[in-house]
Amino acid sequence: xxxxxxxxxxxxxxxxxxxxxxxxxxxxxxxxxxxxxxxxxxxxxxxxxxxxxxxxxxxxxxxxxxxxxxxxxxxxxxxxxxxxxxxxxxxxxxxxxxxxxxxxxxxxxxxxxxxxxxxxxxxxxxxxxxxxxxxxxxxxxxxxxxxxxxxxxxxxxxxxxxxxxxxxxxxxxxxxxxxxxxxxxxxxxxxxxxxxxxxxxxxxxxxxxxxxxxxxxxxxxxxxxxxxxxxxxxxxxxxxxxxxxxxxxxxxxxxxxxxxxxxxxxxxxxxxxxxxxxxxxxxxxxxxxxxxxxxxxxxxxxxxxxxxxxxxxxxxxxxxxxxxxxxxxxxxxxxxxxxxxxxxxxxxxxxxxxxxxxxxxxxxxxxx
Amino acid sequence: xxxxxxxxxxxxxxxxxxxxxxxxxxxxxxxxxxxxxxxxxxxxxxxxxxxxxxxxxxxxxxxxxxxxxxxxxxxxxxxxxxxxxx
Amino acid sequence: xxxxxxxxxxxxxxxxxxxxxxxxxxxxxxxxxxxxxxxxxxxxxxxxxxxxxxxxxxxxxxxxxxxxxxxxxxxxxxxxxxxxxxxxxxxxxxxxxxxxxxxxxxxxxxxxxxxxxxxxxxxxxxxxxxxxxxxxxxxxxxxxxxxxxxxxxxxxxxxxxxxxxxxxxxxxxxxxxxxxxxxxxxxxxxxxxxxxxxxxxxxxxxxxxxxxxxxxxxxxxxxxxxxxxxxxxxxxxxxxxxxxxxxxxxxxxxxxxxxxxxxxxxxxxxxxxxxxxxxxxxxxxxxxxxxxxxxxxxxxxxxxxxxxxxxxxxxxxxxxxxxxxxxxxxxxxxxxxxxxxxxxxx
Numbered sequence: 001x002x003x004x005x006x007x008x009x010x011x012x013x014x015x016x017x018x019x020x021x022x023x024x025x026x027x028x029x030x031x032x033x034x035x036x037x038x039x040x041x042x043x044x045x046x047x048x049x050x051x052x053x054x055x056x057x058x059x060x061x062x063x064x065x066x067x068x069x070x071x072x073x074x075x076x077x078x079x080x081x082x083x084x085x086x087x088x089x090x091x092x093x094x095x096x097x098x099x100x101x102x103x104x105x106x107x108x109x110x111x112x113x114x115x116x117x118x119x120x121x122x123x124x125x126x127x128x129x130x131x132x133x134x135x136x137x138x139x140x141x142x143x144x145x146x147x148x149x150x151x152x153x154x155x156x157x158x159x160x161x162x163x164x165x166x167x168x169x170x171x172x173x174x175x176x177x178x179x180x181x182x183x184x185x186x187x188x189x190x191x192x193x194x195x196x197x198x199x200x201x202x203x204x205x206x207x208x209x210x211x212x213x214x215x216x217x218x219x220x221x222x223x224x225x226x227x228x229x230x231x232x233x234x235x236x237x238x239x240x241x242x243x244x245x246x247x248x249x250x251x252x253x254x255x256x257x258x259x260x261x262x263x264x265x266x267x268x269x270x271x272x273x274x275x276x277x278x279x280x281x282x283x284x285x286x287x288x289x290x291x292x293x294x295x296x297x298x299x300x301x302x303x304x305x306x307x308x309x310x311x312x313x314x315x316x317x318x319x320x321x322x323x324x325x326x327x328x329x330x331x332x333x334x335x336x337x338x339x340x341x342x343x344x345x346x347x348x349x350x351x352x353x354x355x356x357x358x359x360x361x362x363x364x365x366x367x368x
Numbered sequence: 369x370x371x372x373x374x375x376x377x378x379x380x381x382x383x384x385x386x387x388x389x390x391x392x393x394x395x396x397x398x399x400x401x402x403x404x405x406x407x408x409x410x411x412x413x414x415x416x417x418x419x420x421x422x423x424x425x426x427x428x429x430x431x432x433x434x435x436x437x438x439x440x441x442x443x444x445x446x447x448x449x450x451x452x453x454x
Numbered sequence: 455x456x457x458x459x460x461x462x463x464x465x466x467x468x469x470x471x472x473x474x475x476x477x478x479x480x481x482x483x484x485x486x487x488x489x490x491x492x493x494x495x496x497x498x499x500x501x502x503x504x505x506x507x508x509x510x511x512x513x514x515x516x517x518x519x520x521x522x523x524x525x526x527x528x529x530x531x532x533x534x535x536x537x538x539x540x541x542x543x544x545x546x547x548x549x550x551x552x553x554x555x556x557x558x559x560x561x562x563x564x565x566x567x568x569x570x571x572x573x574x575x576x577x578x579x580x581x582x583x584x585x586x587x588x589x590x591x592x593x594x595x596x597x598x599x600x601x602x603x604x605x606x607x608x609x610x611x612x613x614x615x616x617x618x619x620x621x622x623x624x625x626x627x628x629x630x631x632x633x634x635x636x637x638x639x640x641x642x643x644x645x646x647x648x649x650x651x652x653x654x655x656x657x658x659x660x661x662x663x664x665x666x667x668x669x670x671x672x673x674x675x676x677x678x679x680x681x682x683x684x685x686x687x688x689x690x691x692x693x694x695x696x697x698x699x700x701x702x703x704x705x706x707x708x709x710x711x712x713x714x715x716x717x718x719x720x721x722x723x724x725x726x727x728x729x730x731x732x733x734x735x736x737x738x739x740x741x742x743x744x745x746x747x748x749x750x751x752x753x754x755x756x757x758x759x760x761x762x763x764x765x766x767x768x769x770x771x772x773x774x775x776x777x778x779x780x781x782x783x784x785x786x787x788x789x790x791x792x793x794x795x796x797x798x799x800x
Binding site for chain 2: 007016089118195246250251262
């Protein structure tokens with residue numbers, strides 16, 4: 001596959017690894033923000049290949065993991081209503097709420113359907129005028145324009161039996177929280193390449209100046225991340241707190257203006273609680289008043305249930321890079337993909353799930 | 369997060385409501401994609417697609433930059449040849 | 455040859471509860487639709503069970519149920535799957551398929567013309583293998599209590615003399631052969647499911663594997679230690695099952711596993727790992743080291759095995775664990791799949 005395979009070339013990868021090791025004069029603490037980047041780094045063993053030169057701290061860029069518990073509970077409540085068709089991305093169906101997940105709700109009779117795109121959900125509404133189609137609009141800024149478009153199109157076409165349950169989060173406020181923490185070890189960031197394809201990287205230039213740390217915007221394939229890490233290590237060696245772009249084939253400094261336009265027409269910034277971390281100011285998106293009637297939480301008048309996370313789950317610490325998944329007492333024991341205690345074990349890009357799936361050879365219990 | 373896959377635009381259509389759509393090919397698989405966020409894209413160009421929407425047009429010249437860099441540091445010899453380092 | 459569709463002579467165009475009642479309507483369905491399509495002496499007896507001659511050696515016995523939705527998909531249908539699937543399970547035991555039982559559970563409202571298409575598929579699949587459906591059953595459930603059509607097939611076959619297949623025979627040093635490119639069936643099915651549709655028709659790889667297995671056994675006999683088709687859970691899950699059953703370690707070479715370009719595109723788009731996607735016509739073979747090259751040659755000579763390849767080996771270390779040698783040179787554990795692999799956006 002063009003523009004994919006060549007970015008997975010092993011020889012080129014090894015060369016970049018060598019270059020990084022040659023350049024780093026001491027171990028560098030780097031956070032990669034995006035869960036998709038975490039997934040690649042662990043899947044290809046890049047974290048292992050760089051150990052000693054780069055210590056990777058996995059960031060909170062997993063919208064599935066940070067979706068607040070009550071959003072999941074509200075989703076479950078809405079999905080169980082009669083006549084509702086609950087459409088969702090596959091990532092969300094096994095995230096545990098207070099009482100089971102969407103897959104269990106489906107087994108109990110809820111009409112839960114996995115879709116690839118928000119426009120598929122809208123198409124379901126057009127196809128079934130007698131049903132209420134609700135779409136679980138989860139994601140970072142990357143997904144917000146697509147979700148916004150589904151509402152924008154519903155509005156233009158006058159489709160009334162469609163609504164969205166919004167759980168959108170923004171990356172820059174989360175970076176502030178991490179950097180505001182006096183115990184933070186992070187010395188540099190790999191910024192999320194697809195979020196920046198939409199938003200551009202001006203916000204990260206501001207963060208670099210404010211917190212005096214370098215940022216490099218990187219893509220998701222092994223060569224992207226390796227080149228991004230090399231660029232970041234070089235900046236750190238030169239003690240330069242600036243922002244650079246590795247993912248130039250997709251990211252422009254001001255991002256995608258058409259996408260931002262529709263996003264801003266449909267959504268506005270609001271405060272948001274991140275599962276495991278807590279409330280972060282201005283870190284979420286909600287529907288503007290003009291589109292409020294497409295808000296599923298309002299339409300279905302769903303009560304929020306304040307519930308407690310299992311005490312053993314340290315998702316918050318993992319998402320902020322304070323602990324690694326295998327440092328959690330429940331990891332691999334009470335908490336596994338089959339029986340997750342928290343979201344990072346379920347989401348394919350949650351750090352816990354990535355560690356579990358691609359766990360290092362030496363950790364495996366032989367002969368049990 | 370953000371599974372974004374590069375694909376080649378085969379066909380572009382402008383519909384009612386001002387929405388741009390089209391067919392994009394991913395290694396042999398063709399899918400209908402909403403191209404409204406890359407309205408000026410033309411057949412033959414590549415886009416990055418996330419949840420059925422193009423989020424950017426792929427700059428093919430920039431796509432080569434990492435390989436130009438590798439060549440600079442003297443690594444691309446033998447990359448296309450059979451054999452080479454283990 | 456006149457092999458006409460008898461459905462128009464039925465009084466109904468959809469399945470009704472009467473079809474499962476056991477009375478005249480049921481008998482018309484069996485005698486006018488099912489029997490003529492699958493015709494053979496045992497079936498014509500229309501007795502409760504079939505009695506067949508058995509002059510062969512060890513008898514292999516396998517059962518499987520088929521619930522796939524949609525029942526018609528690119529590359530085949532549920533009927534074809536129902537024959538191939540059970541034939542392949544017998545083949546994985548080293549057995550030539552001989553007789554099948556065929557049971558339907560039909561949902562009220564299922565179109566008789568769709569049932570006919572499926573029965574014809576079954577007929578054609580059986581004829582190609584000289585296989586007979588000798589007994590069967592038809593039940594009807596109320597609308598809403600089934601998913602259109604469920605099928606169960608149970609097959610018996612004769613194990614080839616010289617075939618001694620069991621996971622317990624797998625030994626360190628054995629080579630791992632794979633019969634062709636992976637993940638086709640799973641992606642083909644996903645690609646026609648609502649909400650995930652592709653414009654391209656990706657075909658299921660469903661095929662009856664006995665002829666290929668027979669060729670391999672005739673050449674190498676006892677040196678073929680184990681066979682397993684990589685159905686649900688994909689190659690990764692099957693290798694885990696075999697590693698556990700055999701009490702051995704398995705190493706899989708990631709870059710050796712073939713994946714067709716379009717399947718790869720489909721997997722990338724949906725965020726799926728091809729190693730965990732279902733196949734219907736691919737299997738892995740554990741072969742004694744000194745016979746591996748020869749067996750691979752036999753496979754490649756056969757039309758069903760042209761793209762066979764060597765993908766790994768069995769080791770004494772890390773018993774019951776499958777290790778994936780990644781293209782980057784490192785290795786990681788390739789675990790059994792947890793639950794069902796779902797498309798993702800993240």
